[in-house]
Each structure stands twice: as structure tokens, then as C-alpha cells.
Amino acid sequence: MNMTSPILQSYVLGGWYTSSTGLTVIPSALDGADVARISSAGIDFAAAAAYARQTGGPALRALTFHERAKILRGLADAIVARKEELYALSAHTGATRTDSWIDIEGGAATLFTYASKGRRELPNDRVLVDGGVEALSKRGSFVGQHLYTSLQGVAVHINAFNFPAWGMLEKLGPTLLAGVPAVVKPATASAYVTEHCVRIMIESGLLPEGALQLIAGSTGNLLDHLSGQDVVSFTGSAATAQKLQNHPVMARESVRFVAERDSLNATVLGPDATPETAEFDLFVKEIVREMTVKAGQKCTATRRAFVPVAKMDAVEAALRARLEKVVVGNPAQEGVTMGALISASQLRDVRETISKLAQDATIVFGDPNTPPSGTDPNGAFITPVLLRCDTPWAAPNVHEMEAFGPVSTLMPYTDLVDAIALCNRGAGSLVMSLFTYDPEVAVAVVEGAASFHGRVLISDRDCARESTGHGSPLPALVHGGPGRAGGGEEMGGIRGVKHYMQRTALQGSPRMLSAVTRRWIAGAPEVENEIHPFRQSFNELRQGKTFTSPLRVITLDDIEHFAHFTGDTFYAHMDEEAAAANPFFPGRVAHGYLILSFAAGLFVDPAPGPVLANYGLENLRFLKPVSPGDAIKVRLTAKAKNQRNAEYGEVTWDALVSNQDGDTVASYELLTMNAL
Numbered sequence: 289m290n291m292t293s294p295i296l297q298s299y300v301l302g303g304w305y306t307s308s309t310g311l312t313v314i315p316s317a318l319d320g321a322d323v324a325r326i327s328s329a330g331i332d333f334a335a336a337a338a339y340a341r342q343t344g345g346p347a348l349r350a351l352t353f354h355e356r357a358k359i360l361r362g363l364a365d366a367i368v369a370r371k372e373e374l375y376a377l378s379a380h381t382g383a384t385r386t387d388s389w390i391d392i393e394g395g396a397a398t399l400f401t402y403a404s405k406g407r408r409e410l411p412n413d414r415v416l417v418d419g420g421v422e423a424l425s426k427r428g429s430f431v432g433q434h435l436y437t438s439l440q441g442v443a444v445h446i447n448a449f450n451f452p453a454w455g456m457l458e459k460l461g462p463t464l465l466a467g468v469p470a471v472v473k474p475a476t477a478s479a480y481v482t483e484h485c486v487r488i489m490i491e492s493g494l495l496p497e498g499a500l501q502l503i504a505g506s507t508g509n510l511l512d513h514l515s516g517q518d519v520v521s522f523t524g525s526a527a528t529a530q531k532l533q534n535h536p537v538m539a540r541e542s543v544r545f546v547a548e549r550d551s552l553n554a555t556v557l558g559p560d561a562t563p564e565t566a567e568f569d570l571f572v573k574e575i576v577r578e579m580t581v582k583a584g585q586k587c588t589a590t591r592r593a594f595v596p597v598a599k600m601d602a603v604e605a606a607l608r609a610r611l612e613k614v615v616v617g618n619p620a621q622e623g624v625t626m627g628a629l630i631s632a633s634q635l636r637d638v639r640e641t642i643s644k645l646a647q648d649a650t651i652v653f654g655d656p657n658t659p660p661s662g663t664d665p666n667g668a669f670i671t672p673v674l675l676r677c678d679t680p681w682a683a684p685n686v687h688e689m690e691a692f693g694p695v696s697t698l699m700p701y702t703d704l705v706d707a708i709a710l711c712n713r714g715a716g717s718l719v720m721s722l723f724t725y726d727p728e729v730a731v732a733v734v735e736g737a738a739s740f741h742g743r744v745l746i747s748d749r750d751c752a753r754e755s756t757g758h759g760s761p762l763p764a765l766v767h768g769g770p771g772r773a774g775g776g777e778e779m780g781g782i783r784g785v786k787h788y789m790q791r792t793a794l795q796g797s798p799r800m801l802s803a804v805t806r807r808w809i810a811g812a813p814e815v816e817n818e819i820h821p822f823r824q825s826f827n828e829l830r831q832g833k834t835f836t837s838p839l840r841v842i843t844l845d846d847i848e849h850f851a852h853f854t855g856d857t858f859y860a861h862m863d864e865e866a867a868a869a870n871p872f873f874p875g876r877v878a879h880g881y882l883i884l885s886f887a888a889g890l891f892v893d894p895a896p897g898p899v900l901a902n903y904g905l906e907n908l909r910f911l912k913p914v915s916p917g918d919a920i921k922v923r924l925t926a927k928a929k930n931q932r933n934a935e936y937g938e939v940t941w942d943a944l945v946s947n948q949d950g951d952t953v954a955s956y957e958l959l960t961m962n963a964l
């Protein structure tokens with residue numbers, strides 16, 4: 289053991305902690321030299337979990353989604369500002385500059401996305417309303433509303449070695465945005481990158497104390513101290529996932545468990561794609577990219593490539609020609625396009641799995657057992673390995689075993705039904721891709737295979753230039769897959785935040801549920817007085833503040849004037865006979881937009897004031913036609929407020945337009961921006 293390599297520190301209970309016993313050496317992927325030593329011996333895991341719950345949780349929950357989003361943005365800025373320190377460490381993992389870019393800047397970008405989604409898609413509040421109000425009673429005094437609140441536990445993130453920064457940050461973004469503290473446990477093999485990334489985030493001073501802890505080394509007995517308010521989010525092998533899932537405390541306490549694990553991701557060349565089409569080239573390029581980026585150590589990498597049987601030789605030849613150009617070596621050297629596996633032990637695993645795959649298939653490119661020329665024999669280098677299996681239905685290993693390296697198997701299919709069945713034989717994958725220009729092929733594959741896959745990329749000549757590719761999970765889209773892939777789901781925009789929150793069905797009176805959800809609900813008290821709501825600033829305006837207009841008659845002249853003025857001379861407004869023949873109308877009726885315009889004319893208070901802009905309508909429904917001679921009035925009620933910044937906030941108004949008989953003609957939500 290090299291006694292001079294640094295000992296990675298854990299960050300627990302508000303400070304950095306160095307273990308001095310039980311140290312494991314972490315070797316460099318490039319030459320096997322010691323990079324660091326690691327151990328978590330001596331950490332009080334029960335205390336760490338309690339610290340997260342008692343210190344980090346309350347501090348995060350006291351913040352609104354917007355305040356948490358601001359922290360995420362700051363963390364991402366801090367990482368970007370010090371990214372070169374991370375690139376330097378990442379080089380030891382065998383990563384090329386591009387591989388590290390995916391990990392480091394891709395990780396920061398995930399935080400940026402969550403910061404921006406948090407500000408744009410979540411309220412400046414601590415609770416999140418889910419769906420609409422459910423009417424549960426005849427007279428409306430008893431209603432229901434679903435509401436998300438933050439879990440009061442700790443999120444334990446157990447990450448894989450392949451993306452030591454991104455793997456942590458893609459889990460951390462949604463977790464912190466949800467108001468839940470995290471304990472991060474990186475994979476040993478690349479923990480030195482994660483440790484430094486955590487150091488950067490802690491040193492930014494942005495995180496509330498207890499919001500983030502790091503365990504460098506094993507998780508010890510941490511799982512023994514979890515409860516039903518906690519979440520374990522895991523990325524790694526199926527074997528470890530199973531071990532964690534079967535932990536007695538996990539089962540007994542119903543600890544939420546999210547898993548991303550081995551995945552035999554498939555890609556399909558559509559039957560329409562010939563060597564002359566763009567889709568054929570795109571398919572070949574993408575397979576090689578998936579094999580070589582991160583030396584194929586990607587949970588989303590293509591492992592199984594299916595092509596029409598008649599095109600097997602052409603695809604094989606094209607793949608070989610491209611793979612010939614791959615230069616394996618130390619990424620520090622000029623011209624190297626693929627780096628090393630993470631470690632010698634991973635190299636052994638990959639070689640062993642290839643030998644099992646080779647029981648079903650023939651290696652048609654690469655030599656797994658001979659180190660690529662010019663590479664350090666102590667490094668974990670391997671050539672890309674392409675296998676070909678002409679009998680995919682008689683080849684169980686290729687559908688069940690993941691060689692977590694630059695390895696893919698080419699296989700034929702007879703028709704689309706066969707291709708779909710072969711994809712699904714992966715028994716649940718994170719992603720599959722399809723290269724076709726035929727929408728009918730896409731429909732058949734999506735309907736036949738989507739339920740086995742967390743993500744489906746349909747690639748063609750129209751989107752290829754801008755496509756993010758088969759292997760890139762994106763923060764806005766769900767990452768995870770059913771069955772073998774673990775059954776978990778991460779990210780997916782705000783969906784990922786909800787995994788760290790509890791949805792509760794609330795029942796009660798409109799008044800009570802309005803108070804709890806901070807959204808006025810019909811039936812809750814209204815405040816109506818001589819002050820027009822448009823004369824009140826954002827801060828003065830109270831939820832439930834209501835304005836009711838007088839009635840205004842809509843004449844035939846109004847309808848005709850509006851029709852000619854706007855050009856909307858649709859027959860329902862202009863032709864009595866044709867309108868009467870329409871099953872929805874008694875005869876000529878007012879335009880929906882005329883009703884909205886008159887409603888605005890009825891509720892606005894015209895003088896300059898705190899209302900700065902009308903910026904939208906939501907949930908608009910026209911419920912009853914308005915005939916010439918009918919009268920309408922509008923009731924406008926302040927429903928919800930969402931402060932955007934130090935100068936203004938958005939107000940959601942409940943607008944109800946009714947006629948002279950009190951029947952509802954139209955309902956919608958109006959959005960305005962109001963000065964504080």
C-alpha cells in the first residue's frame with residue numbers, strides 16, 4: 289500500500305472526518321498506481337442519519353422550492369468555476385476529456401436544469417398541490433385535494449463508479465429541491481472525484497448544515513437506522529440492488545427504494561433502413577459511440593443491436609470499419625479516442641462476461657484478452673469488442689449478461705414482431721433506440737416495446753443533428769426502466785422531485801383546504817369590499833379577494849361588430865339557420881373570445897396600478913352558449929399567489945362568467961403579474 293496517497297475524507301455531522309483504519313487503496317485506471325485510500329471506519333452512521341433528519345431536514349423544509357432552486361444554481365456555478373480540479377482527478381478514472389465533460393459539466397447542467405425547473409414549474413412555497421379539487425359532496429362543503437409535502441427523513445444515495453459527479457448530482461438535484469437532506473455514498477473506485485465535488489459544494493457555503501453528508505467507504509450499518517420517511521436511491525449491479533432491497537429494515541420499514549441497475553439496452557435498425565439511407569449510417573455511428581464513450585461503462589450503453597437479417601453483413605462491415613478508427617489509450621495522449629475501464633478488477637469482470645457472451649456469439653472485432661498496443665500493462669485498457677450472434681433466440685447469455693465495457697452484440701431479426709420480442713427479451717431496460725424513417729415502424733415498436741423500456745429514442749435524419757443520442761439520460765426526461773433495469777425512475781423533471789415527497793389526499797371544507805394548500809377553493813370565504821382587487825399590491829392582496837361585476841347584455845350588433853372587427857365570421861355567430869342546425873347551439877351565439885373580452889372589460893380597473901401584465905389563461909372552458917340578448921357578469925377571485933422575485937409576483941385568479949340566470953357560461957384561471 290502506498291502510504292502517501294491521500295485518504296479520502298467523509299463529510300458527516302457537520303465536519304470532515306478521516307478514517308485511519310480499514311483503508312482500501314484506489315488504483316488509477318491508467319497505470320494501477322495508488323490514487324487515494326478510503327475507509328469509513330469509525331463513522332457513527334446512526335448519528336449521521338439523525339443529523340440529516342434533525343438538522344438538515346428542518347433547514348431545507350423551511351425554505352421554499354424557489355429558495356432551494358437558488359441553492360442548486362449556486363452549487364452548479366461553484367462546480368463549473370472549479371471544474372478543472374475535477375477534470376484533473378477524473379483523468380485517473382480512465383476518462384477522456386469528453387467522458388469527463390459528460391460527468392462533470394453534465395452533472396452541473398443537471399443541477400442548472402433542476403434550478404430552473406424549480407423556479408419555473410414549482411410554486412414559491414413549501415408544499416405542492418397535485419391535480420384539481422375533487423368534489424366529494426352535493427353542496428360543496430366537503431372537498432378533496434392531493435398535496436405533496438417533503439419527506440422528513442434522509443435520502444441515502446448509493447452511486448455507481450462510472451459517473452462519480454453526474455451520478456451524485458442527478459440524484460441530489462431532485463432531492464434537495466424536494467427539501468430532503470442526502471447522505472451520498474460514492475462507489476469506491478472513483479470516490480476521489482465525488483469527494484472533491486462534495487468539497488466544492490460544501491465550501492460554497494450555500495447548503496444548510498446537514499443537507500449533504502458524504503460517506504467515503506462502506507455504508508456500515510447505516511441501513512439499520514432507516515425508516516419509512518427515508519429513501520434509498522441506488523445505481524449499480526443487480527446483485528447489490530437485491531442485497532439492499534432484501535435488507536430486513538428496508539422491508540420492515542417500507543423504506544422507499546429506487547434502483548437503476550444492469551440493463552441490456554437494445555437498438556434496432558428499422559426494416560426500411562438500407563445502406564443508402566441516413567438512418568443506416570446514424571445507426572452504425574451511434575453503436576460505435578455507445579461502445580466507446582466512457583469505454584462503454586454506461587448504464588444506458590447499447591448492448592444488443594438488432595438488424596434485419598439480410599443486412600447483417602453490411603452492418604457488421606460498417607461497424608468494423610468505424611471501430612478500426614478507435615484509438616485506445618491514455619486520454620492524455622494526442623489522438624486517443626477511448627480511455628480505460630475503471631480498474632483491473634473491472635477489466636477482469638468484462639473479460640469474463642465477454643467469454644460467456646462468446647458461448648452464444650462470435651467475436652468479430654477486437655481482442656478482449658490482449659491489451660491494446662501502446663497501453664500501460666498495469667492500466668485497465670481493452671479494445672472495443674463487437675460480437676455477432678446469428679441465433680438470438682438460442683442465446684440466453686446475450687440477453688442476460690451485461691459486459692460493462694466497450695462491448696456490443698450484433699443480432700438479426702426476421703420481422704418487426706421478432707425485433708420487438710427480442711428487445712423485450714432484455715426483460716426491462718433503461719433505454720432502447722430505433723433507427724427508422726417510417727412512422728408505422730415507430731408506432732409498432734413503441735406500442736410493442738415501450739412498456740419494457742424507460743426511454744425510447746426514435747432516431748432519423750430529421751432529428752439526428754440535434755439528437756442527444758441513445759446513451760444520454762436527460763434531467764427533463766425519466767431515467768430508469770422496469771424489470772432487470774431495477775424498476776426505478778429518476779429525474780423526469782419535477783417527477784423526480786416527487787419521489788422525495790409524500791402525496792397525501794386531503795379532505796375537508798373548502799375553507800380549510802384553501803388555508804392548507806394556499807389556493808382559494810370555490811366555497812371558501814370570499815372577501816368582497818369597495819377596494820377593487822386590481823388596486824391592491826401583491827402583498828396586500830389576500831387569497832379569496834373577490835370582485836363581482838354588473839351584468840352586461842350582449843346584443844346581435846356586438847356579435848356582428850366583433851365578427852367583422854376580428855375577421856371571425858364563423859357560421860355559428862353569423863348564420864342563424866346553419867347555427868341552429870348545429871347540435872350545440874340554439875341559433876347564432878356569441879364568440880367565446882367575445883365573452884372573454886367582455887369579461888375583461890367587466891373586471892378590469894383601468895388606471896395604472898399594481899397589476900403589471902396579464903400573461904395567460906389556463907383551464908378555459910366554455911360551458912354554455914350565450915345568445916344575443918343574454919347578459920353576462922364575471923366573478924374574479926384571487927386564487928393563488930406566487931412571488932417571483934423582489935419586485936413582483938404572479939397572481940392566479942379564478943374567473944367565473946355567468947349569465948342572467950346564474951348559469952356558468954365560462955370558467956378559467958387568469959394569470960397576472962403584480963407589483964409587490
Ligand code: NDP
Binds near residue numbers: 505
Ligand atoms: P456495485 O453494485 O458493486 O456497486 C454500486 C454501489 O453500491 C457502489 O457505491 C458500491 O460501493 C455500493 N455497494 C456495494 N455493496 C454494497 C452494500 N452491501 N451495501 C451498500 N452499498 C453497497 O456495482 P459496481 O459499481 O461495482 O458495478 C458492477 C456492475 O454493476 C457493473 O459491471 C455493471 O454491470 C453494473 N452497473 C450498472 C449500472 C447501471 O446504472 N445500470 C451502473 C454501474 C454499474 P463500493 O464501490 O464501495 O463497493
